[in-house]
Amino acid sequence: MRFGRVFAVAAAASLALAGCAGGSSSSGSGDSSTLKIGFMGDLTGENSGIVIPPRNGAKLAIDEYNKTNPAIKLELKEYDSQGKPEQATSLIATAVGQDKITALIGPAFSGESKAIGGQLEQNKIPSVSPSATNAGLSSNGWKYWHRVVASDASQGPAIANFLVTAKSPKKAYIISDDQEYSVGLADNFEKTLKEKNVPTERDKFAKDASDYSSTVQKVKAANPDIILFGGYYAQGGRLLKQLRDGQVTATFATGDGSLDAQLISGAGAAAAEKAVVGCPCNIPDAGSTDEFSTKYKAAFNVDPAIYSSEGYDAATAIINAVKSGANTSEKINEALKTIDFKGASKQIKFKENGEPSTEAINIYQVTGGVLKNLGVSTEAKLNG
Numbered sequence: 001m002r003f004g005r006v007f008a009v010a011a012a013a014s015l016a017l018a019g020c021a022g023g024s025s026s027s028g029s030g031d032s033s034t035l036k037i038g039f040m041g042d043l044t045g046e047n048s049g050i051v052i053p054p055r056n057g058a059k060l061a062i063d064e065y066n067k068t069n070p071a072i073k074l075e076l077k078e079y080d081s082q083g084k085p086e087q088a089t090s091l092i093a094t095a096v097g098q099d100k101i102t103a104l105i106g107p108a109f110s111g112e113s114k115a116i117g118g119q120l121e122q123n124k125i126p127s128v129s130p131s132a133t134n135a136g137l138s139s140n141g142w143k144y145w146h147r148v149v150a151s152d153a154s155q156g157p158a159i160a161n162f163l164v165t166a167k168s169p170k171k172a173y174i175i176s177d178d179q180e181y182s183v184g185l186a187d188n189f190e191k192t193l194k195e196k197n198v199p200t201e202r203d204k205f206a207k208d209a210s211d212y213s214s215t216v217q218k219v220k221a222a223n224p225d226i227i228l229f230g231g232y233y234a235q236g237g238r239l240l241k242q243l244r245d246g247q248v249t250a251t252f253a254t255g256d257g258s259l260d261a262q263l264i265s266g267a268g269a270a271a272a273e274k275a276v277v278g279c280p281c282n283i284p285d286a287g288s289t290d291e292f293s294t295k296y297k298a299a300f301n302v303d304p305a306i307y308s309s310e311g312y313d314a315a316t317a318i319i320n321a322v323k324s325g326a327n328t329s330e331k332i333n334e335a336l337k338t339i340d341f342k343g344a345s346k347q348i349k350f351k352e353n354g355e356p357s358t359e360a361i362n363i364y365q366v367t368g369g370v371l372k373n374l375g376v377s378t379e380a381k382l383n384g
Contacts, residue, residue, distance in 0.1 A: 034073045035327065037062065037318060038101040040091060040116075041108025041131075045082030046234040049260040051108045054130040054311025056300050057344075058105045061315035063299070072322055077101060083108070083232075085115035085180075092116045096123050102329050103127065105314045108307075110134030111180035117142055126333040128317050130310035133256060133280065134184040138353045144333050146350050148313050148343070150280035150359035152181075155255055156188025158361035158377040159278035160228065163253055164196050166382050169225035173250070174202040175215060175239065176230035182207075185255045186230030193228075212239050216246040224250050232257040237266015244271035256280060259306045259364060259371065269369040274384055277364045281307055282345060283373060292344040313343035317350075 039058055041051035055078065062074050077099055079091040088107055095101045096119070104120065104127040107113045113132040120127050121142045128146045135153035137145065163169065172193050176186035186202070193200045201222050203215045219227060227243070227250050229236055236258040243252065244267070254263075256279035264272040284293045286303045292312065296304045321335035340349040349357040363380040364371045374380035 033071070034075055035102040035322065036075045036077050036099055037315070038077045038079055038095045038099070038104040038106070040079040040081055040088060040095070040104060040106035040112070042083035043078065043080040045080075045084070047083055047109075047232040047257070049233065049262050050131065050257065050306050051083070053305040054105075054108060054307040054314070057130070057296070057304070057308040057311030057313075058315035060296060060299050061312045061319060064295075065319045070323075072327055074319065074322065079106075081107060081109075081112050083112065085111045088112035088116050089119070092119050096120075096125060101125065103318050103332050105130065105311065105318070107132060109181060110137060110184065113137055113145075114180055117145055120144055124333070125329050126318075126336060128314040128336070130314040131256070131307045132181075134181055135188065136184065138355050142354065144329075146317070146336060146354040148310050148317070148345065148348055148356050149256075149307070150356065150361060152185045152188045152255070154359045155278055155280050155361050156185050156230075157192040159253055159255060159276075159363070160189050160192035161196070162278070162363055162377045162380065163226050163228070163251065163276070164193070164198060167226055167251055169198055171222065171224045172198050172200045172226045172228065173219050173222050173224040174200060174228050174230070175219070176204050177207040177209075177235050178204060179207050179231065181257060182231040182235075184230070185257075186228070189228040189230065207235065210238060212242045213246075215239070216242050216248065219243065219250075220246055220248050226251045226253060229254040229258070233260045233263040233266060237263045237272075240267035240275060241271050244268075251276065253278070256306065259283075261371065264366055264369060264371070272366045273369070274382075275366045276382070277366075277371065278361050278377060279306065279364065280359065280361050281310060282360070282362050283308070283364075285373060309344035313345050313348050316341070316343060317348055 042048045062076050066073050081088040108131045110132045126144045133152045135151040174186050174189050176182040253276035259277045259279045317339050321332040324335050326332040326335040346358045361377045363374045363377050
């Protein structure tokens, strides 16, 4: 029912947007001397810890660009979806129909990306997500959609294959909540483990649940060597705590949605120790002095975190399109087809379906209460 309501709202909003924008190439053009660029994601909700860093990265890139006093300036408009698809559908109506955005950085999460992708497509608004990883997003035939991170079709297998090599498991257990991203990542975990002939069981709980005792009992009875969780850190931290409280000691691994210090604080440092997290992102180590880290820390007084550099690169892709002379939504979208530059995170270039050309997955592990970058999945070694 919830998804039915989301799609019903999306359909109604699409019709309203079509009336506002007229489906023409003038959509989002606004004042030719200033273009409005949206950023959409969870900025105040329970998983905002993995969206504020890419928002900051995008803001840094746009602020730097505007300081060069260009002929066309950019204004960053923020839309706080709290990661909720139904909220995203309402916000995009405002962004396109009232604010007249020219392009969108985001949405940050997969569920909201799926919910509004059709609306962006209908209104010819190019989008570049710094962090939405659901594999199915690139299968919709959307021409205005892009992302700068590898999908779960790369992330899930990379994490699962890494664990098979590192732990030689005789049995695995896969857990997820019921969110779009979570289920998609879990599906890719399961597919890969079955291809590796690792016996696997699986369970799912509701996103808003807080008591996972039923799942914990199922895992305990199965006695797996590894546990793979598809989901975000808000749920992942609680789950990991309850698993350890239930005397489940199997290696716990998860994906980019849980790559945040709040996974550790949510589980407790002792319970989180040695947990494994994979991510299609390469976060500089704390205290790094590379150019991006130095600029980011000077601007926000914190070290770069998950998807900080991807947010910067997503914004830079749009900035480079504008620099090439693109000053409308459709022209920016055309320019994105030829974008090819060395970004803060990786080389940024898009395939025809909007996927990035580079798809490396890094492995992180909680060591001494801190997430440590162990390197790319094909080379990383666990610390115990």
